[in-house]
Amino acid sequence: MIKIYSTLTRKLEEFKTIEPGVVKWYNCGPTVNGLMHLGHARSAIAFDTIRRYLEYRDYKVEYIMNFTDIEDRMIEVSIKEQRPVLEVAEEYLSYFRRDMASLNLKPATIHPRAMLHMNQMIESIEKLIEKGVAYESEGDVYFDVRKFDEYGKLSNQKLDNILQEGTEDADNPKKKFPADFTLWKKMKPGEPYWPSPWGKGRIGWHSECSTMSMLYLGETLDIHSGGQDLIFPHHENEIAQSESLTGKQFANYWLHNGFINIDKEKMSKSLGNFVNIYDLLKYYSPDAVRLFVLQTHYRSPIIFTEDAMDQAQVTVDRLFDVVLLTKNYADETKKVDDAKLSDSDKDLLEKIKKAREDFVEAMNEDFNTSNGLAVVFDYSREVNEYLRKAEDVNGSVINEADKLFDELRVIFGLFEDFNSYLTIDLVEKLIKLLIELRGEFRKEKNWEMGDKIRDDLKEAGITLEDTPKRILWKLT
RNA sequence: GCGGAGUUAGCAAAGCGGCCAUGCGGGAGUCUGCAAAACUCUUGACGGGUGUUCAAAUCACCCACUCCGCUCCA
Numbered sequence: 001m002i003k004i005y006s007t008l009t010r011k012l013e014e015f016k017t018i019e020p021g022v023v024k025w026y027n028c029g030p031t032v033n034g035l036m037h038l039g040h041a042r043s044a045i046a047f048d049t050i051r052r053y054l055e056y057r058d059y060k061v062e063y064i065m066n067f068t069d070i071e072d073r074m075i076e077v078s079i080k081e082q083r084p085v086l087e088v089a090e091e092y093l094s095y096f097r098r099d100m101a102s103l104n105l106k107p108a109t110i111h112p113r114a115m116l117h118m119n120q121m122i123e124s125i126e127k128l129i130e131k132g133v134a135y136e137s138e139g140d141v142y143f144d145v146r147k148f149d150e151y152g153k154l155s156n157q158k159l160d161n162i163l164q165e166g167t168e169d170a171d172n173p174k175k176k177f178p179a180d181f182t183l184w185k186k187m188k189p190g191e192p193y194w195p196s197p198w199g200k201g202r203i204g205w206h207s208e209c210s211t212m213s214m215l216y217l218g219e220t221l222d223i224h225s226g227g228q229d230l231i232f233p234h235h236e237n238e239i240a241q242s243e244s245l246t247g248k249q250f251a252n253y254w255l256h257n258g259f260i261n262i263d264k265e266k267m268s269k270s271l272g273n274f275v276n277i278y279d280l281l282k283y284y285s286p287d288a289v290r291l292f293v294l295q296t297h298y299r300s301p302i303i304f305t306e307d308a309m310d311q312a313q314v315t316v317d318r319l320f321d322v323v324l325l326t327k328n329y330a331d332e333t334k335k336v337d338d339a340k341l342s343d344s345d346k347d348l349l350e351k352i353k354k355a356r357e358d359f360v361e362a363m364n365e366d367f368n369t370s371n372g373l374a375v376v377f378d379y380s381r382e383v384n385e386y387l388r389k390a391e392d393v394n395g396s397v398i399n400e401a402d403k404l405f406d407e408l409r410v411i412f413g414l415f416e417d418f419n420s421y422l423t424i425d426l427v428e429k430l431i432k433l434l435i436e437l438r439g440e441f442r443k444e445k446n447w448e449m450g451d452k453i454r455d456d457l458k459e460a461g462i463t464l465e466d467t468p469k470r471i472l473w474k475l476t
Numbered sequence: 477g478c479g480g481a482g483u484u485a486g487c488a489a490a491g492c493g494g495c496c497a498u499g500c501g502g503g504a505g506u507c508u509g510c511a512a513a514a515c516u517c518u519u520g521a522c523g524g525g526u527g528u529u530c531a532a533a534u535c536a537c538c539c540a541c542u543c544c545g546c547u548c549c550a
Contacts, residue, residue, distance in 0.1 A: 010480090030550065043550035073548060152479095155545075161478045162546070205548090227550030232479090234549095257550065258481085261543070295489060295499075301481080301543065308488055311500040318499095321513075362490095370490050374498035381515080388507095388514055 002057070004223075005299065005366045007231060007254040008154055012366060015253070017222050023054055023061045026213035026251070028226035028234070029111070031068040032092040033077045036099040037274035038289075038304060039260050043227050045290055045413070046257045046298035048105045050367045052411045057360075064216050065108040067093055070115045071205050075191055085192050089115065099277040103286050104416045110216055114208040118194045121203050121211045124245065125183045125196075133244045137174040139186030139199045145179045148240040154254060155232035181237050183207055206237035210250075214242065224251035231256055258301045275304065287320070287414050288313040294369040294412060320415055322380045323405045325387055327418075330402035331395025344390040345397045348382065352404050355379035359408065369412070376408055431462060435471050438464075 002015040017023055027047050030040050051061050068074070069089035078085040093113075100107070114121075125141055128134035133147040145151045145159065152158055162179050172178075182204035187193035193200035213221055219242075226235065235254065242250040262275070280289060292312035296302045336349070355375055362371035383401050387393060409415045434453055441449040454464050458476070465472045 028550075031548085037550090039550050041550085046550095071548090076548095155479070157479055157546070225550095228481090229545070229549055232545060233547090259544070259550075291499095292488095297490075299481085300489085303488090303543095305487085308500090311488060314501095315499055318513090325513095368490075371497080374490070377498055384514055385516095 002054075002364045003366055004253050004255065006252075007256050008251075010156070013253065017059070018220060018252070021059055023059045023063075023222050024217040024220075025051070025061060025063050025223040025225070026209065026217060026221050027063065027065045027108070027224075028209055028230055029065040029067050030096065031071055031073055032089055032096055033071075033073045034092060036096050036277045038277065038280065039227070039274060041099075041103055041277050041289065042260050042293050042302065043257045044100065044105050045103060045293045046369075047225050047255070049290075049294060049369060049412060050255075050298070051106065052413060053363050053367060056407065056411050061109075062217060063106075063108045064110050064112065064213060066112050066114065066209060066212055067096070068205065068208060069093065069113045070192070070202055078192075079190070086115070089113075095278070099281075102281055103277065103289060104413045106413075112212045112216065114203065114212070117208065117212055117215070118203065120215055121207045122184075122194075122196050124207065124211045124241070127245055128183065128241065131244060134183055135176065136184075136198050137176075139201060140174055140182060141184035141198055141204075142175055142180040143183055143237065143240060143244075144176060145181070145240060146177055148244055150243070151179075151240055152236065154236045154239055157232070181206060181233060183241075206234055206241065209234075210238045210242045210245075214246075219246040219248050219250075221251040223253045223255060225255040225257070228256045228258060255298075257298045258296075260302045260304050262304050280309075284309055284313050285316065287316045290413055291316045291319075291373075295373060297366075297368055297370050299366075316414070319376070319380055322384050322387075323409065323415060323418075326383055326398055326402045326405055329387060329393050329395060330399040332399050332402075334396040334399070336396045336400060341394070341397070342391065344386060345394045348386045348390075348397055349400060351379070351382045352400050355382070356404055356407075363411075373412075376412075379404070431457075431473055435464065435473065439471075 003012045004015045005012050030036070051063050054061050067089075070085060074085050074088060078088050081088060125134060128143065129136065129141065132144075134141055134143050152162060159179065183206075184196060184198055184201055185204055186199060186201045192202065194202060213224070224235070224238075231254075239250050277289070284292075288309065289312075292309055293302070295312065341349070355378070359372055359375045359379075362368045362375055365371070383398075383405075386401075387398070409418075434457065438450045438453040441447075441453070457464060457473075461476050463474055463476045465474075
């Protein structure tokens with residue numbers, strides 16, 4: 001049984017999907033007005049890993065992650081850089097895709113973009129006005145939060161308290177009530193616009209996620225996720241809009257990841273203290289970044305330091321060593337034959353089984369990757385011990401160990417470029433080395449060793465031809 | 477002011493009533509022609525106080541400090 005902590009109830013809940021075996025999940029993606037930074041990456045890696053785990057547990061995950069490409073901040077960049085919003089969006093979107101691929105983040109089932117869903121959003125706003133929960137005011141449209149009784153339920157705040165400090169331009173005279181939020185924003189001169197029943201303008205930020213999630217996943221989602229900073233007002237507003245529209249619960253589980261801090265201060269665009277993924281990957285491997293993030297539970301804050309990143313790099317490199325060793329000694333052509341097992345074989349098989357169970361147990365508890373990794377480290381030590389100390393290495397047993405490593409690395413998204421380690425380039429180097437060694441033996445008239453190398457290579461499918469000028473080799 | 481999270485060994489980070497985390501690092505050892513790796517043992521922790529309990533890092537209360545949200549942010 002998988003347990004999930006939901007922000008809405010503030011406790012662990014048993015995970016049950018609406019439709020058996022299918023997870024409908026909407027994750028709030030980034031605004032593409034800049035490069036992907038470690039904060040985005042933390043969120044993306046955490047949820048990517050949870051998604052991979054759910055898939056491992058045989059769920060079909062319909063994972064939608066949007067890109068916000070039309071919004072105040074997009075327009076700011078557009079004006080600053082003197083080029084159309086669409087062009088800005090395209091550029092940063094391509095950088096995001098690049099960085100996401102570098103971090104081995106699985107693409108979402110669909111990555112919808114706000115700009116391409118204007119009509120649907122306008123329709124949603126019209127319906128909200130028809131229902132009497134939204135109103136037009138001088139070309140703007142606002143949501144009337146007093147019409148939604150449960151406003152504040154996600155962020156656990158009462159409307160009175162929200163009002164104390166006010167919200168988004170609280171003193172705006174066009175609003176009936178200070179906490180009302182914008183659904184449609186009238187254009188200002190020079191800004192991009194779309195036509196609507198209320199005149200030229202653009203969508204308010206909170207509309208896109210409601211509209212697009214319902215469009216692709218239906219009126220109630222299993223999971224809705226994002227960074228903790230989105231709880232208020234973004235997700236609160238999404239709930240207000242969506243539930244007013246449908247009368248149904250918008251999402252059953254609300255997941256929010258913790259922040260990355262630098263020097264005890266939140267990493268954010270507004271503070272300008274963020275670490276770009278593109279730059280970070282010049283110094284650390286993608287695996288190190290993933291491990292760095294996953295060592296901490298997804299809801300806890302992470303303090304970024306170079307020291308911690310260095311540690312993650314060392315750790316992941318060592319883990320890779322044993323995974324690679326295991327792969328080298330695994331024999332997938334043979335099945336485990338109970339009659340031929342030594343005590344150490346049986347012992348390892350037992351440990352593999354136990355590790356798999358312990359791992360599942362750890363992850364079932366609100367996706368505790370920290371404990372999950374502890375299981376992996378214990379397990380890798382056991383495999384190392386076997387590989388180095390067992391009287392005979394049984395290829396079929398090691399193959400079982402390799403299978404578990406494969407399962408684990410797929411879930412954590414580690415060592416994806418695994419197969420590229422055995423390249424034709426490496427084969428060439430090895431063959432040249434053997435030819436050189438054989439040359440040394442022949443110089444010493446050690447024909448026996450020289451012939452052994454030639455014969456064994458032929459056995460392996462590589463033929464050497466001794467010609468007067470040089471030695472040629474070919475794959476047979 | 478309101479709402480929330482936290483303070484665990486040199487560093488990172490789980491645990492959330494009784495026993496082990498785990499990773500990086502430090503020390504010793506095993507192996508060993510050299511090197512590297514690995515394995516074993518070891519080091520060392522629960523912010524401060526007061527309670528509850530047979531038993532507390534874990535529960536309650538108080539104090540101190542930190543961070544986050546209430547404004548664009550993952």
